[in-house]
Amino acid sequence: MSTINGPKQFDRRRLLKGAGAAGLALGAPMTRSMRTSAQSGELVFLTYAVYSDPVLVDGFTDQTSISIVPENYGELDEMVTKLRARGGSGYDVVSVASNLTKQLFDEGLILPIDTSRLSNWSSLNPAFGTAAYVQTGTEGQVSGVPTVWGPEGLIYRTDLVDDPVDSWAILWNENYKGQISAIDYGYEMILIAALYLGYQDELRADPIVFSDEQFDNIKNALIDQKQLVNRYWSDVSEAEAGLASGETVATIGRILFQTDLENEGIPVQLVAPKEGTQGWCTSTCIAAGSQNIDAAYEFLNYVISPDYGLPLAESMGYPSSSSVVLSMLPEDVSARMTFNDPNIVESMIWWQAAGDEQRWNDLWNEVKAS
Amino acid sequence: MKLSGLVPRRLQGRALALGPVAAWYIVFFLIPLALMLRYSFAFTEQSRIQFVWTLDNYRQVFEDSIYLRLLVKSLRLSLTVTGITLLIGYPAAWAIARMPDRHKPKLLALLIVPWWASYIVRIFGMRMGFGNTGIINSTLKWLGLTDKPLEFFQYNFTAVALTEANLYLPLMIIPIYMSVERMDMRIVQAASSLGSGPIRTFFRVILPLSLPGVLTGCIFVFLPVTGTFIVPSLVGGPNDIVYGNLIASQFGESYNWPLGSALAIALLALLVVMLRVMTSLARWASGGVAQ
Numbered sequence: 001m002s003t004i005n006g007p008k009q010f011d012r013r014r015l016l017k018g019a020g021a022a023g024l025a026l027g028a029p030m031t032r033s034m035r036t037s038a039q040s041g042e043l044v045f046l047t048y049a050v051y052s053d054p055v056l057v058d059g060f061t062d063q064t065s066i067s068i069v070p071e072n073y074g075e076l077d078e079m080v081t082k083l084r085a086r087g088g089s090g091y092d093v094v095s096v097a098s099n100l101t102k103q104l105f106d107e108g109l110i111l112p113i114d115t116s117r118l119s120n121w122s123s124l125n126p127a128f129g130t131a132a133y134v135q136t137g138t139e140g141q142v143s144g145v146p147t148v149w150g151p152e153g154l155i156y157r158t159d160l161v162d163d164p165v166d167s168w169a170i171l172w173n174e175n176y177k178g179q180i181s182a183i184d185y186g187y188e189m190i191l192i193a194a195l196y197l198g199y200q201d202e203l204r205a206d207p208i209v210f211s212d213e214q215f216d217n218i219k220n221a222l223i224d225q226k227q228l229v230n231r232y233w234s235d236v237s238e239a240e241a242g243l244a245s246g247e248t249v250a251t252i253g254r255i256l257f258q259t260d261l262e263n264e265g266i267p268v269q270l271v272a273p274k275e276g277t278q279g280w281c282t283s284t285c286i287a288a289g290s291q292n293i294d295a296a297y298e299f300l301n302y303v304i305s306p307d308y309g310l311p312l313a314e315s316m317g318y319p320s321s322s323s324v325v326l327s328m329l330p331e332d333v334s335a336r337m338t339f340n341d342p343n344i345v346e347s348m349i350w351w352q353a354a355g356d357e358q359r360w361n362d363l364w365n366e367v368k369a370s
Numbered sequence: 371m372k373l374s375g376l377v378p379r380r381l382q383g384r385a386l387a388l389g390p391v392a393a394w395y396i397v398f399f400l401i402p403l404a405l406m407l408r409y410s411f412a413f414t415e416q417s418r419i420q421f422v423w424t425l426d427n428y429r430q431v432f433e434d435s436i437y438l439r440l441l442v443k444s445l446r447l448s449l450t451v452t453g454i455t456l457l458i459g460y461p462a463a464w465a466i467a468r469m470p471d472r473h474k475p476k477l478l479a480l481l482i483v484p485w486w487a488s489y490i491v492r493i494f495g496m497r498m499g500f501g502n503t504g505i506i507n508s509t510l511k512w513l514g515l516t517d518k519p520l521e522f523f524q525y526n527f528t529a530v531a532l533t534e535a536n537l538y539l540p541l542m543i544i545p546i547y548m549s550v551e552r553m554d555m556r557i558v559q560a561a562s563s564l565g566s567g568p569i570r571t572f573f574r575v576i577l578p579l580s581l582p583g584v585l586t587g588c589i590f591v592f593l594p595v596t597g598t599f600i601v602p603s604l605v606g607g608p609n610d611i612v613y614g615n616l617i618a619s620q621f622g623e624s625y626n627w628p629l630g631s632a633l634a635i636a637l638l639a640l641l642v643v644m645l646r647v648m649t650s651l652a653r654w655a656s657g658g659v660a661q
Contacts (some may be wrong), residue, residue: 077622077623080621080623080625081621081622081623081625084625107418186623203394226608226609228526229607229608230525230607230608231525231607231608232608234603245502245503247502247524337562358414358626361619361623361624361625361626362624364422365436365616365619365624368438368441368608368611368615369436369439369611369616370436
């Protein structure tokens with residue numbers, strides 16, 4: 001989940017907007033928001049634009065008269081850099097993907113959360129509430145409130161791919177040289193290569209630890225794949241534009257892609273690969289420097305309520321972590337979000353902490369530099 | 371204490387005039403540079419920067435073949451871009467300099483107009499114009515001249531080089547223009563009237579006379595392109611990552627500021643050496659020819 005853009009229309013303006021954001025993000029590591037922590041009555045929310053959309057958060061302001069000040073990031077690396085640059089100050093609440101919660105918690109950038117202060121905690125699907133990436137703290141304290149999740153499968157142009165698509169191997173298929181795109185996010189690319197190579201057991205462990213030999217195999221697989229790749233995309237609009245124009249016939253896909261492209265009349269199909277679908281769960285966490293803890297708890301409780309979860313599913317196409325919300329949705333909406341697999345929460349490979357973060361980063365740099 | 375006690379009277383005006391710029395460079399250039407130098411001797415453990423003194427980062431920079439390979443790629447890119455801008459820029463500078471005086475300011479202003487737009491806008495402008503789904507390819511397809519897009523601008527080295535050249539062309543033209551403009555045309559006429567053909571006149575007379583401008587233009591284009599990273603990220607393909615991308619990634623996703631600093635300092639040192647060589651050449655060129 002490197003980037004998610006809010007608007008659903010796929011048009012040139014959106015492409016440009018995404019592209020501009022990408023350009024800004026590239027220059028972003030050295031820039032810092034000059035804002036200090038929000039005034040009372042305000043919460044600064046460091047998140048993807050899609051999660052701070054007025055459709056989702058206006059209800060909170062109506063209920064509590066606390067306004068949400070969105071500070072949107074384009075990709076996870078940008079979020080981590082921003083939090084680290086200011087030691088977690090300047091933000092109140094922050095969206096953190098499941099592979100990063102432990103790390104940010106250990107670095108002291110997000111605060112432990114007392115679940116007894118959240119009346120909606122019990123409505124969570126237990127699989128999320130008890131997940132390793134949530135139960136990071138001690139004695140009932142957790143790293144964040146699991147809010148939204150999403151499977152990442154394969155998406156392909158049904159009119160341009162002849163081979164059956166049911167495996168990650170399509171991303172290594174020589175027939176589509178120059179027509180494959182992939183994401184410029186090392187963490188996810190390593191997961192996909194590991195799935196392709198059959199390292200499912202390692203991926204289910206927390207943290208994920210590979211042997212030297214496995215690291216080498218992953219690296220070589222990604223280097224082989226690179227010969228087929230036309231582009232490592234870094235945001236949704238870029239990935240969708242490739243599929244829309246037909247330059248790309250297959251890539252890593254999310255529900256949002258299929259919704260957007262179908263609206264454009266482009267024949268695409270999102271599938272769950274047989275080696276396993278991988279995916280993330282994003283938690284809403286309290287930033288270490290927040291001066292508005294009480295308001296932050298109110299917001300954390302809100303993001304797992306139907307007021308946030310229903311529009312999240314219906315307008316954005318993302319499933320909530322709340323069982324209550326999922327049970328309120330029409331069947332076709334939930335089926336689509338879960339790749340028609342009612343057991344997907346159990347069967348999916350979840351993004352979990354990398355055992356040796358530095359080595360993962362180095363590996364990806366080596367692949368890109370090869 | 372009076373200022374006159376510190377600075378000789380005749381230099382006081384100069385000290386006042388240079389004070390603000392000196393303060394600016396100290397605060398916004400030298401101090402950050404010193405900090406970066408300090409970072410380059412630290413190391414990162416578990417995402418925390420430990421301020422020890424170690425040479426490990428530099429060892430990694432010089433021993434790891436990735437860094438050197440990407441540095442060579444960066445140099446190849448900047449040489450290509452310098453070549454392109456020189457080939458296009460020299461005739462343009464010559465033409466502008468030989469225009470009637472009343473047209474020159476207008477033409478020079480036109481040269482600067484694209485710089486009013488942000489470089490990000492200009493990069494995407496190139497992509498919208500020349501990309502596979504860009505205006506040119508769409509038009510060709512619409513006219514039925516091609517059924518597949520011409521792929522010359524499809525996330526590749528050509529796209530990176532052309533985009534960089536587009537960004538830096540004015541920086542090549544302006545210094546050349548300045549040296550061509552003040553050239554004494556009677557020397558050129560003398561060469562012709564003494565029987566030198568146009569090619570010989572160019573290489574023996576005109577080029578040596580304009581060499582200082584050429585070298586300045588080359589410096590202005592070569593140095594920034596060597597450290598580039600945004601253009602390869604936006605219009606380059608999977609194989610077009612350069613040294614600058616590696617530095618950027620150390621300050622971003624890899625969160626290894628010490629290694630990033632060492633990479634940046636190594637690049638800076640190389641560029642300083644190259645700048646020395648090029649300025650010496652420029653000085654030799656301007657001193658070696660009677661003006």
